[in-house]
Every structure is written in C-alpha cells, then in structure tokens.
Amino acid sequence: MRTDTARTARSKPGSTPAPSAASPGTGPGERRGLPLAALLALATAVFITSLTETLPAGLLPAMSGDLGVSESAMGQTVTIYAIGTALTAIPLTAFTAGWRRKRLLLTAMAGFAAANTVTAVSTDYTLTMAARFVAGVAAGLAWALLAGYARRLVAPHLGGRAIAIAMAGIPVALSLGVPAGTFLGQTLGWRIAFWTMTALTVVLLAWITAAVPDHPGQRPEARTPMLCVLRIPGVAPVLTVTLGYVLAHTVLYTYIAAFLGHAGLGGSVDRVLLVFGAASLVSIWFVGAHIGRRLRALTLGGVLLVAVAAAVLAVAADSTPLVYGAVTLWGLGWGGAPTLLQTAVGEAGGESADAAQAMLVTLWNAAMAGGGVVGGVLLDALGAEAFPWSVLVLMLPVLALVLAARSHAFPATRRTAAAG
Template sequence: MSTAPDTTDTTAARPDPRGGPAQQKLPLFALLALATAVFITSLTETLPAGLLPAMSADLGVSESATGQTVTVYAIGTALTAIPLTAATAAWRRKRLLLAAMGGFALANTVTALSSTYALTMAARFVAGVAAGLAWALLAGYARRMAPEHLQGRAIAVAMAGIPVALSLGVPSGTFLGDALGWRVAFLAMTGLTVLLLLWIVAAVPDFPGQERGERPRMLRTLRVPGVGPVLFVTLVFVLAHTILYAYIAAYLDDLGLGGSTGLILLVFGAASLASIWITGVLVHDRLRGLTVAGALLVAVAAAVLAVLSDTTALVYAATALWGLGWGGIPTLLQTAVGDAGGTSADAAQAMLVTVWNAAMAAGGVVGGLLLDAFGSGSFPWSVLLLLLPVIAVVLYARDAGFPPRRSTADASPTSGA
C-alpha cells in the first residue's frame, strides 16, 4: 500500500471527466463487494458452530473435536496476519484481495469434500490464513476508495458484513445444513465466493502496494503513539464480548430461554446493524465518544444480565443494548488504528487482526473455564469487569489513539490504505 500521496488513485474523489467537480459520494457498489468479503470471512469462521453434530458424525470425531475447526481458523489468522501482510506489502491491492478470497473458495471446497478430520483441520487453517490477509486489507481498502470526509462511513459499510453474518448468515447456513447436509452449506460458501471474485474484478478499483523499500516494520509500529492503546482496547473488548457470545446458547439455556436463542441473536444482529449505521454517520467527528458510548452500552447490558436476567423482557432489552454497543466497535477500532498508524497503517491493521483473533481464541478458552468453574452466570460479571479498563484506556488515550477530534492528517486516504 502506497505511503505517498496518490490522488490519481482515489477514484471516489476523481474529477468528473466532463469537467465538473470531484465526486463526493461513496462508491457503494464497490464497498458492498468489500462488505460481502467481510461477510464471507465472518461466516466461514463461525459456520461450523451450527453444523457440529452432522460434521462430527461424518468425520468420526467428537463434537468437541469438531468445534476445534473454529479454533484452528482463529489460530491460522493470528499466526499469519502479520508476516503475510509484510510479505505482500508490495502487491497491488486488488490482486491481493482476489488471492485472499480465492483462498476461501479453495478452503471451503476442500472442507465440503473432505472425509478425514486432519484434512478438514488443514483446510480450516488455510481459511484462517486467507482471513488474516483479508482483514488486514479490507478496512484500509475501504478508506482508500472514499473521499476524506466519508472514510469512516466507507469502513462502516464494509464492516456491515459482520453482524449480517452473525445474525442471518449462521442461522441460514445451519438451516441449509440441516435440510441438505453440512457439505452443501460449505459448497454454497464456495459459490458465493466465486460470484464475489467476479464482482471484485468488475467493480472494485485497484491501488498500488508499498514501494519495495517501504515494507511495514511491525516492532517499530508498536512504538507509534496511539497504536498500543488501540490494541489494548481491542484485546480486552473482544475478549469480553467473546466470553459471552461464544457461550450465549449455554447461558440462555440456563435461563430457560434456550428455545429463543435464534430470536435473541436476531435482536442482537438488528441492533448491531443500527449501531453500524450510527457509527458510519458520526465516526468522522465522534470516534472517541462513540467508542466510550459503545463500551458503556455493553457494560450496562452486562449489568442487566448479571442482576435482572430473571425477567425475559429485560434479557431482550439487554441484548439490544449489547448489539447497539458492539456493532460499531469493529469500524471504530479499525478506524482508530488506521489513524494512529499513519504511514504504518498496514502494519497496525495486521496487528489489530492478530490481537482480535487471539482475543477470540482466548475468549473461547476463558469462557469454557468460567462455565466449568462458576457456571454461565459468571459471564456477564466477567464482561462488566473487563470493560472497566477498556473505558479507562479510551478516556486516557486522548492525545493519541482516541483523540477528541480526528485531524485532517489522520483521515487522509494515504494513512489508512
């Protein structure tokens, strides 16, 4: 990704060929392609969760062993995002995006056709590697396609694929797997990815990578003011969210609401979509305030679930608050780390992807330990306690990381590409 100003590549702000003013609109068709890529990465990661019984029966292993297909995906992402981002820094951005999505098509096809557990795990690891490349690329790609004052909104559009995958994609994939078999669900993902590849070729603009002598230096990036606080907030916030979300079915079952899990997740997803829309509108000028508000909303939701979960209506209300607080967080953290990273934004994005996936993997482990030791009632209390340092760090990092107002330099197209 180029670190030098490159106004000729910023297609969203390119002068009208008829001599009119520069375009000041979001390239929605291209951004929706990126949102679909985000959808595919998120759904590929979580799809096995709804297909465990059938997958375990076919592969001849226990459901707990099959569940590790989700863990190995996160490990593949966490281990390879930083080195692969550095190794491919000079690649054209469109070429890299096509390669990453092609990796998903390959991995999901092998998963669908595999008859052995070892091959399935290898395919899932490859999918995680492709995700590491994609996640380190997508937010900066979205920023680069948009005019300066709409870059936050562009990232919000791209990140909308996350709640759509979690609230609609996973239930749909589970339904398809139940009706036609789990292999069909993975083949459907391959088909969707092939269509996306054609969409990218036709509609997504290309941008240059970094010059050969300007490869991202990861350790140096950690010393850039603001990057550390954003990565800390990412680690702890995602850990807190995953502890509850990964075991939401067990939590709701203990409340006697196991039969309503799908509906409650739909409420969460709808609130998350609303959060993404609000974030897209306000992120350019209110990144710090939105991050604090998101953490506070999730904390309030956790407090309600901790002390008032015996009232069904309040469980639904808390879920809505949770989704409203969480939905915009991926956009906010991607934007914050891109701003803080400046000319090292690629390296900072790769670090965020690594920390994010490490937090997800840790959340699954910590949640399981809490469930065995203290029961599911410990989840909301854990979320609440973890969010206290998150809020403190966001408030503390006002000079770099989460400034009260984003500067023009922070929001420049070259800083987040």
C-alpha cells in the same frame, strides 16, 4: 472482527512519485461520494470471511458423523481457523506489503473458495482441518486489507462511513448467514452449505474484478518494521482496547446458550441472537453516519453500552424483558466496534497502517480464542451467572483507557475529519 489506511498527503496532478499503499483513491470518480458497488463487494468479502469462520458451529453433528469424529473434535475446526489467522496475519501482511491491493484481495478470496471446496468434498478429518487452517490464513490477509481498502475508495471525511458499509458483513453473517447456512445444511446436507459458500465466493471474485478499483502496494522505503509500529503514538492503546473489548464480548457471546439456559431462556437462543444482530446492524449504520467527526464519542458510547448491558444481565437475569433490553444494548455497543477500532488504528498508524491493522487482526483472533478458554474456565468454576460479571470487569479498564487516550488513539479532534 478483521487493512491499510493512512493520512498521507495526495500528490499534485502530474507529479511523478508513485502513490504509496496508504494513498487514498486516485480516480476523481472514486472520491466524490460512496462507490456502493465496490463497497458492497468488500462487505460481501467480510460476510464470506465471517461466515466461513462460524458456519461449522451450526453443522457440527452432521459433520462429525460424516467424518467419524466427536462433536468436540469437530468444533476445533473453528479453533484452527482462528489459529491460522492469528499466526499468519502479521508475517503475511509484511510479505505482501508491496502487492497491488486488488491482486491481494483476489488472492485472499480465492483462498476461501479453495478451502471451502476442499471442506465440502473432504471425507478425512485431517484434510478438513488443513482446509480450515488455509481458510484462516486467507482471513488474516483479508482482515488486514479490507478496512483500509474501503477507506481508499473515498475522500478522507467519508472513510469511516466506507468502513462501516464494508464491516456490515459481520452482523449480517452472524445474525442471518449462520442461521441460513445451518438451515441449508440441515435440509440439503452440510456439504451443500460449503458448496454454496464456494459458489458465492466465485461470484464475488467476478464482482471484485469488475467493480473494485485497484491501488498500489506500499513502497519499500515507506514500510515500518512491525515492532517499531508499537512505538507510534496511539497504536498501542488502540490494540489494548481491542484486546479487552473483544475478549469481554467473546466470553459472553461464545457461551450465550449456557447463560440463557441459566436465565430460563434456553429455548430462545435464536430469538435473542436475532435481536442482537438487528441491534448490531443499527449500530453499524449509526457509526457509519457519525464516525467522521465523533470517533471518540462513539467509542466511549459503545464501551459504556456493553458495560451497562453486562451490569443488567448480572443483576436481572431473571427478567425476560430486561434480558432482551440488555442484549439490545449489547448489540448497539458492539456492532460498530470493528469499524471504530479499525478506523482508530488505521489513523494512528498513518503510513504504517498495514502493520498496525495486521497487529489488530492478530490480537482480535487471539482474544476470540482466549474468550472461549476463559469462558470455559468460568463456566466450570463459577457457573453461567459469572459471564456478565466477567464482561463488566473487563470493560471497566477498557473504558478507562479510552478516556485516557485522548491525544492520539481516540482524539477529541480528528485530523482526517477536519481534512474533509
């Protein structure tokens, strides 16, 4: 799930004030259309960020055997990553607000290269956990930067589409990257999987250097204290929707194997996740094509699709076709959520979008960690059949909040779209 967008006015040609971090792209060539080379580089950064987080899940037995710990202890490599992101996203975003954006992106990606390299060579569990924490810190920097960076590369009316291209790295990582990494680890060893991540990151560093335009950081006088950002109209509702949306999704996604086992589909987890990933990609494409003028409608549609999917899974888990249909609806509702929520919080935050995005990243990771905890409690107390009901209970207030927040958070008429 995790930038610095804004709706600031462009300086006239020849004007002297330096552009702020929220300024859109400055080069004429950047603003005529979609700079695919740069946007795909950002999508690859998103892919690396997402895959680095989830890759250990498919390699736990081999990693735990080599490092001499239990699989449950090895599973905490995913938890420590999320903790690193949640704890550092806000303070690091504030500290680096004045950095040039390209320098910051390269620093974050170099952090991934270093962390994955240490993970690949480590024979000590403590060292591995430290490397995973560093990877989480790098993720906090990256998630607070990438969506806004994508928006800056294009004209305002193309901002949502640019974010959609960049965020396509998430479902690609989950639906293709994790299975491919797991296969590679099982075939050649788990260390090779992490070495491959390092090699891919090194290639990306060169790609970013060559293809991604630079942009200035935010001027000191333009920065808003983090807590004051919550008072900006629209920011708090988007953050609250993010918390509920991500928590609901994570409760079910984390324990999807347990739920499918309850539904008699325990041997079809890979196929179900493939369907979910494919539907998510369709969702990202559709959101990217229409977000320019329909952010509110798309957000409402996504929330409704996830709620309907949960209702179907709750009452028809014994029907294989309906389970696959519900998973398809779930993917269609979820795939575009990162693009929609990051666009919404960036536009609501305006010149304080850096801080708003950092808060979104923190809440996103807190919701992911909380989803694992809540799901575990539900599984022990009520069984796997409780998961879709819990998703439905969480999504109903999310739907109500999106419906109510029509002035600033999810407006019916968007100033950014109108500007285009």
